[in-house]
Amino acid sequence: MSRVHDGSDEDLEVGERKRSVAGVGAVLNSLVHSVEQMGVQRTALTLAKVNQVDGFDCPGCAWPDPDPKDRSPAEFCENGSKAVAEEATTKRVTAAFFAAHSIQDLQTRSDHWLGQQGRISQPVIKRSGQNFYQPISWDDAFDEIASRLAGLEEANQAVFYTSGRTSNEAAFCYQLLARRLGTNNLPDCSNMCHESSGAALSGTIGIGKGTVSLHDVENSSLLLIQGQNPGTNHPRMLSALEKAKKRGATIVSINPLPEAGLARFRNPQTVRGLIGVGTQLADHFCQIRLSGDQAFHQGVAKVLLEMAAAGRQVLDSEFIAGSTSGFDDYADHIRATSWQDIEHATGLSCDEITRIAKLIAEAPSMITCWAMGLTQHKNSVATIREIVNVHLLRGMIGRPGAGVCPVRGHSNVQGDRTMGIFEQPARSLLDALDAEFDFTSPREHGHDTVDSIRAMRDGSVRFFMSMGGNFVRATPDTRVCEVALQRVDFGVHVSTKLNGSHAWVGDTAIILPPLGRTERDLTAGHEQFVSVEDSMGMVHSSRGRLGPAGDLRSEVEIVTQIGQRLFAELPWVRFRTNYDHVRDAIERVINGFGDFNNRVRQPGGFALPNPPRDSRTFHTPDQKAHFTVNPLDVLDCPPGRLILQTVRSHDQYNTTIYGMNDRSRGIKDGRRVVFVHPDDLAELGHSDGDMVDLVSEWRTAGGVEERRAAGFRLVAFDTARSCAAAYFPETNALVPLDSTADVSNTPTSQSILIRLEPTHGNQPVR
Ligand SMILES: Nc1nc2c(c(=O)[nH]1)N[C@H]1C(S)=C(S)[C@@H](COP(=O)(O)OP(=O)(O)OC[C@H]3O[C@@H](n4cnc5c(=O)[nH]c(N)nc54)[C@H](O)[C@@H]3O)O[C@H]1N2
Ligand SMILES: Nc1nc2c(c(=O)[nH]1)N[C@H]1C(S)=C(S)[C@@H](COP(=O)(O)OP(=O)(O)OC[C@H]3O[C@@H](n4cnc5c(=O)[nH]c(N)nc54)[C@H](O)[C@@H]3O)O[C@H]1N2
Numbered sequence: 151m152s153r154v155h156d157g158s159d160e161d162l163e164v165g166e167r168k169r170s171v172a173g174v175g176a177v178l179n180s181l182v183h184s185v186e187q188m189g190v191q192r193t194a195l196t197l198a199k200v201n202q203v204d205g206f207d208c209p210g211c212a213w214p215d216p217d218p219k220d221r222s223p224a225e226f227c228e229n230g231s232k233a234v235a236e237e238a239t240t241k242r243v244t245a246a247f248f249a250a251h252s253i254q255d256l257q258t259r260s261d262h263w264l265g266q267q268g269r270i271s272q273p274v275i276k277r278s279g280q281n282f283y284q285p286i287s288w289d290d291a292f293d294e295i296a297s298r299l300a301g302l303e304e305a306n307q308a309v310f311y312t313s314g315r316t317s318n319e320a321a322f323c324y325q326l327l328a329r330r331l332g333t334n335n336l337p338d339c340s341n342m343c344h345e346s347s348g349a350a351l352s353g354t355i356g357i358g359k360g361t362v363s364l365h366d367v368e369n370s371s372l373l374l375i376q377g378q379n380p381g382t383n384h385p386r387m388l389s390a391l392e393k394a395k396k397r398g399a400t401i402v403s404i405n406p407l408p409e410a411g412l413a414r415f416r417n418p419q420t421v422r423g424l425i426g427v428g429t430q431l432a433d434h435f436c437q438i439r440l441s442g443d444q445a446f447h448q449g450v451a452k453v454l455l456e457m458a459a460a461g462r463q464v465l466d467s468e469f470i471a472g473s474t475s476g477f478d479d480y481a482d483h484i485r486a487t488s489w490q491d492i493e494h495a496t497g498l499s500c501d502e503i504t505r506i507a508k509l510i511a512e513a514p515s516m517i518t519c520w521a522m523g524l525t526q527h528k529n530s531v532a533t534i535r536e537i538v539n540v541h542l543l544r545g546m547i548g549r550p551g552a553g554v555c556p557v558r559g560h561s562n563v564q565g566d567r568t569m570g571i572f573e574q575p576a577r578s579l580l581d582a583l584d585a586e587f588d589f590t591s592p593r594e595h596g597h598d599t600v601d602s603i604r605a606m607r608d609g610s611v612r613f614f615m616s617m618g619g620n621f622v623r624a625t626p627d628t629r630v631c632e633v634a635l636q637r638v639d640f641g642v643h644v645s646t647k648l649n650g651s652h653a654w655v656g657d658t659a660i661i662l663p664p665l666g667r668t669e670r671d672l673t674a675g676h677e678q679f680v681s682v683e684d685s686m687g688m689v690h691s692s693r694g695r696l697g698p699a700g701d702l703r704s705e706v707e708i709v710t711q712i713g714q715r716l717f718a719e720l721p722w723v724r725f726r727t728n729y730d731h732v733r734d735a736i737e738r739v740i741n742g743f744g745d746f747n748n749r750v751r752q753p754g755g756f757a758l759p760n761p762p763r764d765s766r767t768f769h770t771p772d773q774k775a776h777f778t779v780n781p782l783d784v785l786d787c788p789p790g791r792l793i794l795q796t797v798r799s800h801d802q803y804n805t806t807i808y809g810m811n812d813r814s815r816g817i818k819d820g821r822r823v824v825f826v827h828p829d830d831l832a833e834l835g836h837s838d839g840d841m842v843d844l845v846s847e848w849r850t851a852g853g854v855e856e857r858r859a860a861g862f863r864l865v866a867f868d869t870a871r872s873c874a875a876a877y878f879p880e881t882n883a884l885v886p887l888d889s890t891a892d893v894s895n896t897p898t899s900q901s902i903l904i905r906l907e908p909t910h911g912n913q914p915v916r
């Protein structure tokens with residue numbers, strides 16, 4: 151049995167980083183973890199249904215499933231099985247647990263400890279003036295919530311947060327509830343995740359999503375994997391890359407860290423992968439500096455334009471002339487950008503970038519994939535626009551094997567957005583909603599995640615509801631957010647598992663435990679299913695089989711029960727009686743869901759329309775794809791300082807900590823580590839193994855603000871110079887609330903200016 155960790159790192163061990171991932175280690179690790187949480191029989195039953203046509207969608211990542219005829223009987227990965235075990239665990243949090251642990255006690259617990267207590271099994275309430283949660287009936291809970299909402303002075307005093315596991319059906323009902331109440335305060339985890347991708351793509355190609363299918367990835371001739379660690383976070387993507395590789399693709403990894411998964415992959419679904427050496431995936435590794443990717447793509451474009459000027463046929467002139475706008479201004483701007491600035495920003499030489507540009511110039515098809523390494527910097531939107539620019543130069547969009555591929559995180563984060571979970575909804579969505587339900591939804595934009603924290607801190611938001619997620623730990627500026635959440639009058643947390651957000655609550659708080667993905671949904675007395683959308687716009691059904699972990703309700707039921715008490719004229723009861731009715735409403739309100747109920751029942755589901763991919767058309771105001779000019783933004787690192795990025799270990803799912811190891815980076819039994827280049831360590835007068843505090847410096851008009859995270863062990867690591875790395879959520883205390891990306895307002899969690907100080911005092915638990 152693995153120990154439940156209290157957050158201290160007494161047993162921390164640091165070993166060699168791995169040169170490959172998956173293989174036997176992955177299989178063993180996933181089985182040990184699953185059996186520990188679920189027992190042997192439940193493990194076998196549950197894992198057999200992951201990502202199968204008649205089964206449930208893996209609550210791990212949003213990577214798409216292969217076509218039903220190509221699916222493996224074990225269509226999951228090590229980390230997907232950990233996500234399943236975390237939910238299907240047989241451990242329970244009961245009334246006795248809440249009677250034994252006060253709110254103050256919960257505040258001292260680590261998220262690992264909280265998660266290890268098991269599934270929350272009944273609704274509980276912390277009443278005004280009390281320090282403990284105690285049981286409440288479902289009906290009383292719904293009554294309390296509805297009467298609080300009815301009692302608000304105005305609808306914008308409420309915030310409705312969503313994490314990306316919520317089904318399409320529940321998300322649709324949830325946004326309807328918020329808008330009928332009269333607010334667009336619908337922040338979601340996307341605000342901290344791929345918001346920069348959505349903003350950059352919708353402005354340039356007319357859709358805020360990627361433009362490739364799984365088939366494209368498997369058949370592309372050149373793949374850039376940039377700012378992403380698929381070996382840990384999207385392990386099934388490695389199988390697709392392996393296929394592409396076997397068909398002759400070239401793979402380029404662009405990352406400050408040499409991530410093991412891209413170096414060598416041992417496919418656990420094949421014998422060769424289990425016991426052999428596996429496949430070397432990346433042909434080239436560009437060890438870029440943090441935040442240097444905008445400059446990288448400007449460098450690539452410079453080379454392409456120079457080659458074209460020298461008479462080489464590298465630009466897709468016909469496509470540029472017929473389907474795009476803005477080429478001349480863009481080309482002038484790129485020509486005027488200096489190699490000196492590009493080399494400084496990337497930490498790469500002109501020669502190295504030229505080598506990659508030549509691969510791009512020659513590739514018959516190309517896909518760029520990215521994730522958090524690109525979206526959480528000040529210049530993120532500009533960076534992703536530069537990716538689009540390079541793709542447009544070569545006409546690499548809307549052709550087989552070509553396109554842009556933001557790889558989404560949560561398993562239904564993309565679907566939730568499609569359903570209208572967005573603080574800046576499109577006018578067309580609101581018009582359709584009003585026509586369907588006969589009311590006028592608010593037009594004024596609502597609060598995103600960062601603005602919601604500000605509004606709670608300043609007292610203008612009094613009611614906070616969270617549909618899944620762990621708001622206090624996932625968001626920046628931990629201390630500010632804890633205090634902000636304590637200021638709201640009423641909090642509602644729809645949560646499968648305990649987490650830090652249940653400990654930082656205001657006057658009154660309710661926890662409602664919903665059914666998870668693995669569980670059979672018998673709402674209204676008959677079996678129901680839900681639907682989700684993956685990272686490539688495929689919509690399919692998800693159906694759990696296990697009995698419920700306690701007295702649980704489905705998320706659809708929870709939302710419709712509250713809605714029914716407030717706005718009886720809307721069809722809430724009908725919706726939960728049969729989710730087909732929700733899907734019928736979705737079909738009428740949201741574009742692309744024609745014949746929804748029929749198509750979602752087809753094996754493998756159906757693809758949503760994607761104009762760039764389907765017909766090379768761009769739904770921008772001028773119907774063209776846009777080249778954009780993005781002045782180069784260089785992130786300087788002053789002397790004596792480092793830039794810190796905050797990554798995931800191999801043993802966590804965002805704020806859910808499965809265990810204390812990061813196998814691929816050689817870390818065992820601890821998380822408070824900071825990876826620094828050995829030459830930087832020497833220059834800063836430190837050695838591997840020293841204990842330090844991380845102090846972030848945020849320059850404002852009023853001076854330099856400092857934030858501290860105490861007690862980290864230095865680990866000498868092969869990262870880019872001046873670029874350090876540590877795990878989130880421990881490092882969220884260092885991210886200033888006001889440090890956000892231009893345009894998207896995403897917290898800059900991958901570029902935090904820090905200095906190291908010898909540690910004094912004890913390590914905090916959190
Ligand atoms: N097992 C597991 N799976 C998950 C998750 C999880 O926590 N655990 N989380 C899910 C979610 S919500 C998401 S959004 C995804 C996240 O998936 P990833 O984005 O892969 O997650 P991170 O661990 O944050 O990795 C960021 C990567 O970007 C690199 N990077 C950081 N800054 C830069 C930069 O400036 N330039 C470049 N080129 N690279 C940079 C880092 O070195 C690292 O390799 O995974 C999803 N899947
Ligand atoms: N510093 C830093 N901060 C980051 C990031 C980073 O890279 N660095 N990444 C950001 C990203 S990409 C994201 S997506 C956010 C994640 O932000 P969130 O989505 O808010 O956080 P999670 O940790 O995924 O939420 C975990 C909780 O969700 C609940 N849960 C799990 N399954 C279900 C379910 O089926 N239904 C319901 N109702 N609840 C469920 C459980 O109670 C669990 O404790 O964090 C962001 N924060």
Ligand SMILES: [Mo]
Nearest residue numbers: 343344559560
């Ligand atoms: Mo995410």
